[in-house]
Amino acid sequence: MNIVVCVKYVPDSTADRHFEEDLTVDRVGVDGLLSELDEYAVEQALQLKEKVGDDSADHMVTVLSVGPERASDAVRKSLQMGCDAGVHVVDAAIAGSDAVGTSLVLAKAVAKIGAESGWDVVMCGMASTDGSMGVVPAMLAERLDVPAVTLGSEVELSADSGGNTTLRIRRDGDTATETIEATLPVVCSVTDQSGEARYPSFKGIMAAKKKPVATWSLSDLGVDAELVGLAAAYTVVEDSQARPPRTAGQVVADDDGAGAHALVEFLASKKFI
Amino acid sequence: MSEVLVLVDSNSLVDGKVSKPTLELLTIARRIGEPSAVLIGDPSTGSAVETLAAYGAEKIYAVSASDGTDITGYLVAPKAEVLAQLVERTGPAAVLIPSGGEGKEIAGRLAVKTDSGLITDAVDVQPGDDSTRGTPVTTQSVFAGSYTVRARVTHGTPIITVKPNSAAPAQHQGAGAVEELTVTISESAKTAKITASEPRKASGRPELTEAAIVVSGGRGTGGDFTAVEAFADAIGAAVGASRAAVDSGWMPHAFQVGQTGKTVSPQLYVANGISGAIQHRAGMQTSKTIVAVNKDDEAPIFELVDFGVVGDLQKVLPAATEEITKRKG
Ligand SMILES: Cc1cc2nc3c(=O)[nH]c(=O)nc-3n(C[C@H](O)[C@H](O)[C@H](O)COP(=O)(O)OP(=O)(O)OC[C@H]3O[C@@H](n4cnc5c(N)ncnc54)[C@H](O)[C@@H]3O)c2cc1C
Ligand SMILES: Nc1ncnc2c1ncn2[C@@H]1O[C@H](COP(=O)(O)O)[C@@H](O)[C@H]1O
Numbered sequence: 375m376n377i378v379v380c381v382k383y384v385p386d387s388t389a390d391r392h393f394e395e396d397l398t399v400d401r402v403g404v405d406g407l408l409s410e411l412d413e414y415a416v417e418q419a420l421q422l423k424e425k426v427g428d429d430s431a432d433h434m435v436t437v438l439s440v441g442p443e444r445a446s447d448a449v450r451k452s453l454q455m456g457c458d459a460g461v462h463v464v465d466a467a468i469a470g471s472d473a474v475g476t477s478l479v480l481a482k483a484v485a486k487i488g489a490e491s492g493w494d495v496v497m498c499g500m501a502s503t504d505g506s507m508g509v510v511p512a513m514l515a516e517r518l519d520v521p522a523v524t525l526g527s528e529v530e531l532s533a534d535s536g537g538n539t540t541l542r543i544r545r546d547g548d549t550a551t552e553t554i555e556a557t558l559p560v561v562c563s564v565t566d567q568s569g570e571a572r573y574p575s576f577k578g579i580m581a582a583k584k585k586p587v588a589t590w591s592l593s594d595l596g597v598d599a600e601l602v603g604l605a606a607a608y609t610v611v612e613d614s615q616a617r618p619p620r621t622a623g624q625v626v627a628d629d630d631g632a633g634a635h636a637l638v639e640f641l642a643s644k645k646f647i
Numbered sequence: 648m649s650e651v652l653v654l655v656d657s658n659s660l661v662d663g664k665v666s667k668p669t670l671e672l673l674t675i676a677r678r679i680g681e682p683s684a685v686l687i688g689d690p691s692t693g694s695a696v697e698t699l700a701a702y703g704a705e706k707i708y709a710v711s712a713s714d715g716t717d718i719t720g721y722l723v724a725p726k727a728e729v730l731a732q733l734v735e736r737t738g739p740a741a742v743l744i745p746s747g748g749e750g751k752e753i754a755g756r757l758a759v760k761t762d763s764g765l766i767t768d769a770v771d772v773q774p775g776d777d778s779t780r781g782t783p784v785t786t787q788s789v790f791a792g793s794y795t796v797r798a799r800v801t802h803g804t805p806i807i808t809v810k811p812n813s814a815a816p817a818q819h820q821g822a823g824a825v826e827e828l829t830v831t832i833s834e835s836a837k838t839a840k841i842t843a844s845e846p847r848k849a850s851g852r853p854e855l856t857e858a859a860i861v862v863s864g865g866r867g868t869g870g871d872f873t874a875v876e877a878f879a880d881a882i883g884a885a886v887g888a889s890r891a892a893v894d895s896g897w898m899p900h901a902f903q904v905g906q907t908g909k910t911v912s913p914q915l916y917v918a919n920g921i922s923g924a925i926q927h928r929a930g931m932q933t934s935k936t937i938v939a940v941n942k943d944d945e946a947p948i949f950e951l952v953d954f955g956v957v958g959d960l961q962k963v964l965p966a967a968t969e970e971i972t973k974r975k976g
Binding site for chain 1: 722723724727747748749751752753754755756758759760763764765766767768779784788789790791792793794795796797798799800801802803835836838839840841842843844845846847860882890893899900901906907914915925926932933936937938940944949950951952953954955956957958959962963964966967970971974975
């Protein structure tokens with residue numbers, strides 16, 4: 375079983391995120407980290423591997439991140455959590471890529487990772503915490519010409535009657551809870567309902583130091599630099615505006631039980647009742 | 648004038664009735680060009696065709712699989728395939744798709760198939776002008792609602808997923824000419840399928856993302872949502888929850904408001920026993936009026952409110968519910 379897990383290095387969502395002058399997200403001036411939502415993908419990738427069995431070289435979880443120099447932090451953290459090998463695609467030409475460009479680079483990298491012994495599952499998070507488009511997994515599946523099973527809150531492997539392995543997920547949708555499955559190879563994405571991600575153990579942190587990390591540029595992947603980056607993006611931001619801070623409203627204490635009455639008065643004054 | 652394709656997925660047909668977000672998309676489409684509804688699933692059910700025409704659809708492409716299989720049982724790949732064929736044939740001014748898990752996936756695949764730019768989660772779409780070479784301009788809310796961004800597609804066909812509540816559905820009689828279309832589903836697309844589906848029980852309350860008023864409860868409810876629900880019912884609101892309440896198993900995930908749940912933008916949002924973490928704010932920050940009940944006067948949610956009560960929600964809400972019921976007589 376060869377699993378590739380895609381993780382993104384993102385600006386810390388609790389920090390003051392903002393735009394650069396060229397209206398791209400500032401990824402340098404703000405502290406970054408492994409996207410919290412991708413930790414769930416790492417967790418599920420590791421669990422899939424653990425379920426299929428032994429720790430031999432037949433079963434590999436490779437973490438893949440496309441991003442700036444510091445995205446190596448995200449790769450390292452994933453290795454500490456238990457991934458076996460890392461791939462970091464870094465190239466100045468990638469900066470400012472939109473989902474179309476990012477998915478192209480990811481697809482080429484997945485193909486290269488699987489060049490020798492193939493790949494079975496590409497595991498993704500449900501969305502990145504910065505752009506939060508939630509479209510890269512579907513785009514990747516389209517480019518790799520495989521099915522996608524997305525937004526899983528439970529993931530499991532099973533063998534179908536034809537002897538193929540299928541990946542089955544549970545998706546808690548708006549109108550129904552669905553069971554969705556597809557034959558490997560597949561692209562899968564998981565939500566933050568899929569189960570707590572593990573913390574790196576001391577052993578994991580030490581072991582990570584010895585794990586192989588490949589650093590690839592666009593030319594290593596055979597991707598034309600003209601096809602990615604801000605200039606090649608298929609979308610343009612016209613302008614961005616900080617939301618005006620909300621002016622502090624009235625806050626009353628309910629000491630004497632007057633809070634409910636004040637609340638109803640407020641709602642009535644705004645014509646909600 | 649160019650066509651604007653609007654995806655009407657089978658999921659947006661409830662008992663043959665067209666959902667409100669689809670009508671919103673038709674309304675938006677008419678600002679940009681001539682709305683064409685793309686109806687996947689059985690068009691003969693209910694009054695869908697009439698409704699689509701009444702809200703502006705000039706054309707309705709009714710799509711079924713050539714071998715008779717039910718496309719709706721397969722995931723998005725065949726739906727993206729259909730749209731790609733229509734994009735090729737009609738050269739539309741834009742493709743509008745409802746935001747949401749499935750919508751975004753279809754949009755993502757379609758963008759790759761047609762080599763086009765993609766914008767997700769638009770809260771407004773306006774027609775372009777000369778300065779944008781006629782391409783529509785979208786508005787999005789980013790970074791947990793702390794920024795508003797206007798953007799547009801610069802390559803290929805603009806593919807835009809639109810959030811619910813982004814326009815008020817407006818009636819406008821269109822021709823509603825039905826054109827039947829069949830598509831072949833590739834074998835690889837067929838391997839991904841929905842093997843079981845358990846419909847969620849209807850709560851009888853307004854739909855969370857469409858409601859004018861949302862009343863939410865968090866960890867501070869201690870697991871007892873009775874007071875929150877009674878208050879919601881008294882003012883005709885939908886019920887929401889924080890992730891802490893969902894993670895504790897008190898409410899299903901479909902009720903979660905926030906970064907990894909629903910984004911709501913109602914006229915009134917009432918947060919009860921919710922601290923106001925950034926990830927929760929991401930889903931409610933753009934509400935018109937915000938009210939909170941929390942026993943901690945330092946809870947960050949109070950930074951956002953128009954009106955707040957520092958107190959125990961289990962006391963404040965029942966008292967407020969009682970007074971509202973009395974007033975209504
Ligand atoms: C990647 C990621 C995604 C996330 N996505 C979401 C999301 O989509 N939605 C979301 O909500 N969270 C999300 N979170 C979690 C978020 O960070 C908070 O942990 C969560 O919102 C806290 O929920 P809460 O406010 O109900 O609980 P708490 O933070 O524990 O707050 C409970 C509040 O209730 C008050 N309280 C207690 N008892 C009473 C009482 N009797 N009466 C009145 N008030 C009382 C307390 O004073 C406190 O302010 C996400 C986190 C991460 C890392
Ligand atoms: N630059 C990237 N490097 C690696 N994985 C990524 C990258 N961008 C997106 N992904 C993956 O795609 C998922 C969805 O991202 P997005 O569509 O940007 O919201 C993420 O959770 C990641 O698993």
